[in-house]
Amino acid sequence: MNKLGTVIRFTYGSQIKRKSFLISTLVFALIISLLANLPSIIEMFNSDKGPDKVGYVAGDQAVLEHMQSYYTSKPEAEIEIVPVSSEEEARRLVEEKEIKGYLLASGETNVNGVPSFQYKSQDTMPTIIGKLSDGLQFANQTIARQGIGLTDDQISKLFAPVALEPVQINNAATDGDGGKTESEVMLAYILVYVLLFMLYIGVIGYGNTVATEITAEKSSRVMELLVSSVSPLTQMFGKIIGICLLGLTQIALFLAVGAANIALMGDAEFFSELNLNLSEIDPMLIVYFLIFYLLGYFIYATVFAAAGSLVSRTEEVAQVIMPVTLLIVVVFFIAFYGLQNPNAPIIVTLSYVPFFSPMLMFLRIGMSDPAVWEIWLSILLSVAGTYAMGWLAAKIYRTGVLMYGKLPSFKELRKAMKAYDM
């Protein structure tokens, strides 16, 4: 079938030379670089600022001192408590950005005589609140301790640290020596998260391209020439495969950009801080990603192709591919739920259903530990679904490409489909 090769090569070649393709690739590469360097960029903005200053409107001196000593005792001072004479003064300082916000004691006190506080600032959702609460807690405990009169020894016993490390239980049958470590789970989470996004963007983006390309060929009437020289089936699959290769090229490029960034910018520190070890990535996960990416792409692309063949003008494409896009969005949201609950019954069930399986089974592989037969059953069902969808899409395509004018009704379409052999 060298005609299939010809269609693939032409589709790939003419797409990759497009200006829009070059620009979008460049923009995406820039965004990836930006994201990869985000930790260091944030760091850069933060470094010269020093600790956040928080005002403490005149009140209980003991609490003030304990809080100050709490923050200064930390290796890296995150907060500096500054005494302020009055609330008016504090407001003025906030206006002038001298302080981030201020603590205001109210009348009520707890059993230790420590007053309740309000934190007033211009932020909608102050992120500092947790740290302030830690400081207040410390002041409260210190005051309480002094009240009870505990010895240092007793105190250290009370506050002796207890370790708690989450470990995921594996399918006992597959391997006995313990499940994924925290680093592994974390890594899998991030990887699955990123790859799910790629699957989603890839399927929607390149699926759209398939539909638009086909409609464009119809509206420019080049379709009549094509259909008269090559079988519609060859043409449709040539188009789908060509754009698939285009997508893989782009994804490979993005991955390369991402990897180069991580290697160059010394983000390794950032990863080790997050307790991640890149060498722990399971290579099988990448293999499965490729498998499920292709399955997902092909099953949706055939539907996109069929949809694109039904309309004659590119303006109408959005209208017909809307339902397909919506389906992908729904699957994507289910996948997000699954990210937290990979073993929920709905996720497990849907991971066998074509259209759902590419994202959901991949998610289960990444986040949980399905048996090998489960994975292959899902792949098999998905392949079968793609085949059935491809057959139906080809029928619709064969009929649709020579229909011009208004969108055909189901009845008209079914009737017309019977009139053609493949």
Added chain:
Amino acid sequence: MQELRLERVTKQYGEKTAVNGISFTAHPGEIFGLIGANGAGKTTTMRMVLGLIYPDGGEILYGGKTYSKELKGRFGYLPEERGLYPKVKVSDQIIYLAELRGMKRSAADRALKDWLERFGVSEYYSKKVEELSKGNQQKIQFIAAVIHNPDYLILDEAFSGLDPVNVELLKSMIASLRDEGKTILFSSHRMEHVEELCQNVCILDRSNAVLQGSLRDIKAKFPKERVTLATERPMEGLERVPGVLSVTAHANGYDLRIDSEAAAQRVLKAAMETNTVTRFELKEPSLNDIFIKTIGGNRSHE
């Protein structure tokens, strides 16, 4: 042996009959004219010949054999609605289309350069189609139809949108393809083109073949009803000659419509009696007249 034969070909779209039992044969080395008003079934007939849609009844035979996929590479098609990729270079897409018809890449490239040279537009090789004028896109479209040296050439409204110079250019190319022995199916609204190129025609009217055969036979069937007359001095009273239906004065003479050939003699006589005749011609009907008469006549019966 590559004649194209249609036998009682029928195509139905739902309730509507698009083509109703058409039969004709186009021989190699011949340009067969398919004439008809818009919606008469020309394009449907051509699509059936190309195998894009299948007839509901009847048979289409290519050199005696029925349609098969292998034939795809032997068709050249110039669709009525022009279709090329606007944003793709001429060379890329023509070579692509030629490859789809079974040509080798290198051979297609050579043939394309050849054809561009014949049209005198070699510089379009690496231009995008959207950068070309409509007439020049038309040339590229024609090259797309003939580049792979097809046996059957189907030209739907080949000359629409071309200026007179380019019409002549294309006409001579079509004629030379005919002389190479290709079987050409040709449709047009412009009767003078058909008259010039085709030996045999088929006139379609609302899905039916209403008139067909060789152009000479068809013309012989219709009476000569037009006279061209030129005299030294202006003529008056021509419309009073019995049998004259109408008189149109031109800068160089008169066009008359008459009801019978006998009336022509009366006109000549009247002119000679009062004037000096510099030119007199009893014209055979043009295809245009025949077409309008046939189709208009059919309409008025309803």
